Amino acid sequence: MTGFGRRVASGVGTLALLAAVVVSTGVIGEQRLSTDERYREFTVTGETGTWVSTDTFHVEVRSTQAAGVVADQSGWQYQTSGVWLLVEVRLVARTEPTTIGYAAVRDDRGRTWRATDRLEQPLLHWSYPLQPGLPVAATLVFEVPTDAASSLTLRLSKRADPRMRLVVQIPLRVPATQVTAALADPEPTVVEPPRLVGEDVDHPGWRP
Amino acid sequence: MAAVSTRGGWWRRNWWALLALLPVLAAMVLVSPEQPHQVWRSAQPREPVAATADGWVRYAGARLRLRHVHPADLRDPVTGREVSLPAGVRAWQVTVEVEWLVEPYQALPGCQWWLVDQYGRRYGADAYEVRGAQLGVDGPTYWASECLPEERDTVGDVGLLHAVFLVPAEARPEVIQVTLRDRLPRYVRFDVAESTRA
Numbered sequence: 001m002t003g004f005g006r007r008v009a010s011g012v013g014t015l016a017l018l019a020a021v022v023v024s025t026g027v028i029g030e031q032r033l034s035t036d037e038r039y040r041e042f043t044v045t046g047e048t049g050t051w052v053s054t055d056t057f058h059v060e061v062r063s064t065q066a067a068g069v070v071a072d073q074s075g076w077q078y079q080t081s082g083v084w085l086l087v088e089v090r091l092v093a094r095t096e097p098t099t100i101g102y103a104a105v106r107d108d109r110g111r112t113w114r115a116t117d118r119l120e121q122p123l124l125h126w127s128y129p130l131q132p133g134l135p136v137a138a139t140l141v142f143e144v145p146t147d148a149a150s151s152l153t154l155r156l157s158k159r160a161d162p163r164m165r166l167v168v169q170i171p172l173r174v175p176a177t178q179v180t181a182a183l184a185d186p187e188p189t190v191v192e193p194p195r196l197v198g199e200d201v202d203h204p205g206w207r208p
Numbered sequence: 209m210a211a212v213s214t215r216g217g218w219w220r221r222n223w224w225a226l227l228a229l230l231p232v233l234a235a236m237v238l239v240s241p242e243q244p245h246q247v248w249r250s251a252q253p254r255e256p257v258a259a260t261a262d263g264w265v266r267y268a269g270a271r272l273r274l275r276h277v278h279p280a281d282l283r284d285p286v287t288g289r290e291v292s293l294p295a296g297v298r299a300w301q302v303t304v305e306v307e308w309l310v311e312p313y314q315a316l317p318g319c320q321w322w323l324v325d326q327y328g329r330r331y332g333a334d335a336y337e338v339r340g341a342q343l344g345v346d347g348p349t350y351w352a353s354e355c356l357p358e359e360r361d362t363v364g365d366v367g368l369l370h371a372v373f374l375v376p377a378e379a380r381p382e383v384i385q386v387t388l389r390d391r392l393p394r395y396v397r398f399d400v401a402e403s404t405r406a
Binding site for chain 1: 293294295296297328331335336337374375379
């Protein structure tokens, strides 16, 4: 190719590149992602009985229990027109103290319920920091409609607003028969407060 | 006209512009009105304040010196009995001398204490399980280590501040940090010598 031909080809190539940039900018701008899409969370999925890790904490769901009536440590009983779900978890911070600011369950229709505030749940308060290497056993309590209880996924995150944060998602196993049996049982299930479980637990944060 | 080599042509013609991008990008970060560099710097304790030869550190209107780090004797304030912790959990008490250089309630309130172990894990003081415990048989009741002075303390007084940490039994205190959010990235750092660790 002659020098003139190379200059023409270079000019055409530059124009083509500029056009591509302008077009692609327009295409991206036209996407019009919703706020929820732009700020969507990052999810880590696990299952009951295994440790799941985020950037700040490890968590293991041990079991899930349905109840028709729950009671706190003082014996006060709480009724519901739906069903109570008690999720037994173990949590431990990774290398810095952290709190659990967001605890919710979501059903297969996308409906979400935050952990109840009808009972005191110290673990979900900023004043209960998890410490590295010190696992805590806790019960998370949710109040949900009966028809949602068998298709729930637990969601946990460090911040109260989980957008653009890591969110742990763990499907819960609550058979419909268990829900029916729980609702027929008038005896309240007592919610235990969170407690340190020390070296009884083998967890991923035990040795750095 | 002399022939122009096309080998590596684009890169050779534009290398200076690519090189110039680096200082331009750095300048963008530095002059941005949102000050990302400052936000990053002040998010964590990064600049320990130097201690004098005798261990005193001047910080936020006070002078601080590490007195000792020892296993905490935590008591039930009503019964006087030892607070029992689960196996594998250990409580450490950190005591720091403080001299108030300004009005004590304006010096350090809201401070945070941190204990760093040999693995670099950082623990916060005031674990839920030890709040309200008594420090020793005749000691004060422990609520929160927020660097609050004694009620009658005034400028020039020297007092003691305590913090209690719960850590795994195998964790060895290596560093104690005291931070104030509005003073970051500057913070107080005490390296825990064997002589101060009981």
